[in-house]
Amino acid sequence: QKEVEQDPGPLSVPEGAIVSLNCTYSNSAFQYFMWYRQYSRKGPELLMYTYSSGNKEDGRFTAQVDKSSKYISLFIRDSQPSDSATYLCAIPGGGSNYKLTFGKGTLLTVNP
Amino acid sequence: EAGVAQSPRYKIIEKRQSVAFWCNPISGHATLYWYQQILGQGPKLLIQFQNNGVVDDSQLPKDRFSAERLKGVDSTLKIQPAKLEDSAVYLCASSLGYGNQPQHFGDGTRLSIL
Numbered sequence: 218q219k220e221v222e223q224d225p226g227p228l229s230v231p232e233g234a235i236v237s238l239n240c241t242y243s244n245s246a247f248q249y250f251m252w253y254r255q256y257s258r259k260g261p262e263l264l265m266y267t268y269s270s271g272n273k274e275d276g277r278f279t280a281q282v283d284k285s286s287k288y289i290s291l292f293i294r295d296s297q298p299s300d301s302a303t304y305l306c307a308i309p310g311g312g313s314n315y316k317l318t319f320g321k322g323t324l325l326t327v328n329p
Numbered sequence: 330e331a332g333v334a335q336s337p338r339y340k341i342i343e344k345r346q347s348v349a350f351w352c353n354p355i356s357g358h359a360t361l362y363w364y365q366q367i368l369g370q371g372p373k374l375l376i377q378f379q380n381n382g383v384v385d386d387s388q389l390p391k392d393r394f395s396a397e398r399l400k401g402v403d404s405t406l407k408i409q410p411a412k413l414e415d416s417a418v419y420l421c422a423s424s425l426g427y428g429n430q431p432q433h434f435g436d437g438t439r440l441s442i443l
Binding site: 221223249251258259260261262263266305307309315316317319320321322 | 372373374420429432433435436439
């Protein structure tokens, strides 16, 4: 079983839709969870950073962590064409260097 | 604040040739990372530096890949000789300190091996 698994997509939605992006992880010791957004031919940029279980909201974005199910989600409300990108979940692993393990990414297209 | 700079943006070489990538991290960032991102995959860490010392190179194919970070600032990643499976985007990232710090990525070098 891989450490981090992500719904592969691709996902295509109309403008204004609510988008749900999901990852599962295997190691119950993971405590920090991140979502990166990567536009085409660009490097990933940190979108959301959460610790432990619960929800964290930032504008139209909500990150949700369910540690009992080892499941993390990113919700995008009122999606815009500018949200079209690949979304990557990333989890700092164990060990002293907090090495990031990324999911494969979900390609999202928001159609005007 | 200037971001992470990488060059070149694109490189095409034939297999068995050598290639080098350069990275200039954000000023003041002590930790530097090189990632390999194969098409359709998430980035995979190749090597992590703390200042000019190596923290983690467990996934670096050391028979063909090498990296250095002189004076704790700029870094170069080299592949010699290149194989077809090395076709990927090579991303450099930096973070302020050691441990669980947000990583800031450059736009990468897209390498194609013919």
